[in-house]
Amino acid sequence: MPITRRRLLAAGGGLALAGATAAACGSNTGRAGGGSGGGLSHWYHQYGEAGTEQAVRRYAAAYKKTRVSVQWRPGNYDQQTAAALLSGSGPDVFEVNGPTLDQILGGQVVDLTDLLKDVKDDFQQAVLAPKTHGGRIWGIPQTVDTQLLYYRRSLLDKAGVRPPRSLDELVDAARRLTDRRTKGLFLGNDGGAGVLGATPLYAAGLSPVTADGTVGFDDPAAARTLAKIRRLYEDKSLLLGAPADWSDPSAFVQGLTAMQWSGLWALPQITKALGDDVGVLPFPADGPAGKPAVPVGAYAAAVSARSGRKEEAKEYVRWLWVEQTGFQQDFALSYGLHLPARTSLARKADRLRQGPAAEASRFAAEHGHADPLLWTVASKVAYQDALSRIIKDGADPEGQLKAVVRTTEAELARVRKRS
């Protein structure tokens, strides 16, 4: 049969239609089973530690009541989940670095208070507080992440510098440890604006938002402390532009810096490379009212309010992050190093009983602070921008902080109106 142009077009159109139909039937909507009687969909952000993905898939496979499909999502996870929560095609269960107050007020996450009915006191209260709003709990902390100041003992000894106990000592130590090959301190490639966040405010004895919901840093002490972070930049004591950022210990391990601000998760990699030649400290106190500061935070398991299987999802979250203490311990301690969210599990953990890990665990318990729920994204961004201008441009700390106070007050008024 001769193939005419019309026949060829008809055949092509038919194939395209068949292809489109097949694609529509089998498209990956992000939900397990294509929404037709499938199981639960559980999203995780991509962890850096080897073995974590296999571990969470193993936990999901062990759940017998319903099938759970795990999605391991690299890239901008927070943006991905925020967009997914706007539509019905998102996850049933997802881990979240929050949830944020606007996600809670917007009715995007499910109330999980009853899951912790009998064990609430066993969770680290510092990380549970930002998951709580209006007396209800909106996310179950999975593990506790904390950040610390790592230092090379041998380099400090060689320079005749003692581990810094105050911010002034830190500035002085960083300057004395800086030479042509090694910088004194690494606070991230932006000079600390991003990772430090509100930590210097806590070190000055202040907070971003007080317990009664007012601005907590409208105080001259805040400007004084932030000016000292600028001093580090001016002294050229800060490592900037490292190939890997603060969360990765490469710069510290490779000898590019004598001290680095990083997460507890980096400790196994650091001790493997440097052995005992490492110590940890909290962010040092500043001023008469100051105290050492250790940021703590937790990714939490949350249930999407758009899920068609909310009760099943809650049941699964209870099983995994409340009942399965073996899995929780494995997740916190077997890949990288995190503190178990349950204090009873943290107490039992051998890996947290000696050396820098034990010190870190103690610092987190004694000086741990988490960003309050009322410290909204808009306030954080305004503060971070101000910190960046103070550090890099030498902008006046008082003037910069005044603008952030105004933004924070407006944000507090906005969320109060919505609550």
Add this chain to the structure above:
Amino acid sequence: MPPAALRRRLLATGRRQRNRTLWFWVFVGPFAAGLALFTYVPLGWSVVLSFFDAHNTVTPRDFTGLGNYRRILSDPEFRSSLTTFAVFSAIIVPATFALSLALALAVNRLRWAQAFFRSVFFLPTACSYVVAALVWKMSIFNGVRFGLANTVLGWFGAEPVAWLATTHPPWYWLVIGTVRLWLQTGFYMILFLAGLQRIPVGLYEAAALDGARPGWQTFRYITFPALRATSVAVALLLVINAFQAFDEFFNLLSDARGYPPYARPPLVYLYYTALGQGQDLGLGSAGAVVLALVIAVVTVVQARWSGLGRREE
């Protein structure tokens, strides 16, 4: 022609016309529907949303009138993002224009291996902005002593420079500017080459007979005026592309914790406002409308000024 034959002929013509209309919609319809569904409906929705308080929702609830427009226009960060665009545009538009024209002139004069050099300069266009930005950030312009740029500086005894973190002087513009130049110059070179090859050789011969010296004089009075249409199109495309800058800025300057306040172009600002954890979709939509209007005004003004579309005399 007998009336029956005329009627048959008219009927056949009508059928052919109907068939043509049918086939027009068969081919164009799906694309038109896709355009309407995925571009015009969201655009319209965004305009509607810009009049509402829409935190973490795309469903308009609380009407705020022009509140979001007032907020976005009074936000110093948004205004600073427009300034960033102006600076970026002022650097990148003339630089790309001059470099791509110079390359086109050089390649056009080659008597041998012209295709090879054309390909060499055009190839970076095929590279992703994300990949190029990461190569620039991690390998060439990282701030440690073993980065490529710092290694070269080290040979002359200079201290390593934190290229992306130094605001005084603003070295980050060098990184942002060079990556975009590398990526886009080849494309505009091809446009200029096409323009150059359309200039009749006889024009140069006549000029030579009239005593025009080759080189600058010929370029100034023959080549450049003959490239007017191409030059106008290139300049317009460069300005629109500069407005849409996102990939290299985002990948060079952002990290997991955010984005520095300097060199934040409008699209990065809107990305963080509407799609970041802030999820202020009402404010983000108002910003998008403002930005679209600014682009439209700039494009119209530039087109009128340069005479785009004006009939050649």
